[in-house]
Amino acid sequence: MTANAVLSESLEDYLEAIFHIIAEKQAARAKDISRQLKVAGSSVTGALRSLAKKGLINYAPYDLITLTPAGRKAAKDVVRRHEALRDFFVNVLAVGYAEADEAACRIEHVISKNILERLIQFAEFVEICPRGGSKWIAGFGYHCDHGDTRENCEKCISLILEDLKRKKTGGKSMSIINLKDLKQGQRARVEKITARGDTNKRLVEMGVTPGAVIEVERLAPLGDPVEVKVKGYHLSLRKSEAEGIDVELI
């Protein structure tokens, strides 16, 4: 019941594991957790008691384990840190997924809020800035493997020139579309929030602001709701909300 108890690294790991198990199969059992975290069953019992005492999980001996609202919030926070770090390593540093995931696992416990937000913003910036982009990251990968020479930079510059020409011919109105028209897995840059009033407010609060990168994670059959990821947060938007967001495909 404690309001905002500080979680130890290992309790964060337990919470994260529970979150993932529940996402797959409604409720978790101690065995699932011990298997996932590779610790003895008795260690799990102790951890579960701690988490229950902090009001983060519903737990009774021999019973299934679920997250309380506070627990879900705390778990999502850990997961967001984890995913943001992993995405940064994969998308910006061009590190392999497995290695990135493992590194995220360790760093997620010690990174400060501010630095995390900066990392998220930087990854976003790299994607939307014309000077960045996936080609640029590919160039970084080349630089890592082969070092850099002036000739490579010349090539790089001509790539920018090509991009510029494309932009120019595309004119000022590019492929601005509505969020609801995106397909699953597509990413876009928020161009404008056309929603007004409360909806507008709600969207901004959730991190949906012009310039932000938004990714469609799942789309219900009728497009309602649409699950998206923005700034590391997973959001579920109603169709009416999605319609109030204009985006530009990346």
Add this chain to the structure above:
Amino acid sequence: MTANAVLSESLEDYLEAIFHIIAEKQAARAKDISRQLKVAGSSVTGALRSLAKKGLINYAPYDLITLTPAGRKAAKDVVRRHEALRDFFVNVLAVGYAEADEAACRIEHVISKNILERLIQFAEFVEICPRGGSKWIAGFGYHCDHGDTRENCEKCISLILEDLKRKKTGGKSMSIINLKDLKQGQRARVEKITARGDTNKRLVEMGVTPGAVIEVERLAPLGDPVEVKVKGYHLSLRKSEAEGIDVELI
């Protein structure tokens, strides 16, 4: 005496503190360490015994503390991680020094070798790639504070165009100079290693390769030796070695 014992986070902290104290005043005392790490004196005694047992420090009760060669190597490694992280946070993420330093302090213990190298390379890449550079990072700072709109991107693109023009007029031979002609604090990109034979080999081993960013940290009165930083490593180069390196100012 242990060859390559794994150090706990706290022992790494102790080693790092000892390294910094010794850099300032020849030898460390337990009090210096307890003051710096903000722990009780008795904790220091225990840690020192551990470090001595691992053959990393020379330690006798009531006596001054110095690093063994192995200890110096281990300490330098920790310091490199710390500095590389801090530099990344400051130079790439545009985070304040104090905050960056504190974050580095925590992350340095858990970051993997590979990811660290990638971070170092990325920071370097941002500096030497024409698409990156300090102006680009400044743009990132703006993006963080105000979000991004298409107009900003237009400005950004015109900046690149200006850069391109400058490069064009500069022609193909830019300001390639010799490393020995750099002043203290200047940074440059390694263009070519003109040294041959053993010197060449030694330089490459130390991370001085074409494309690398090199920074002059200290310059002896007669330019021999010159202390530089490359890829997070602090090196001391003899004048004869410095003369074998052609660089381009950043």
Add this chain to the structure above:
DNA sequence: ACAAAATGTTAGGCACGCCTTATTTTTTTA
């Protein structure tokens, strides 16, 4: 040189977080 102050060490304790071994409870299966 010798007391006072500063510094260093020992001893004992506490909290974590993990382990192993043994026991209890629940679920499966024959």
Add this chain to the structure above:
DNA sequence: TAAAAAAATAAGGCGTGCCTAACATTTTGT
């Protein structure tokens, strides 16, 4: 439905890393 298997818990131990309090050894000031 009862024995076997699986899952969960309890008890006790270990290592780390920190603390306080008490004691030992320098160093310093006069």
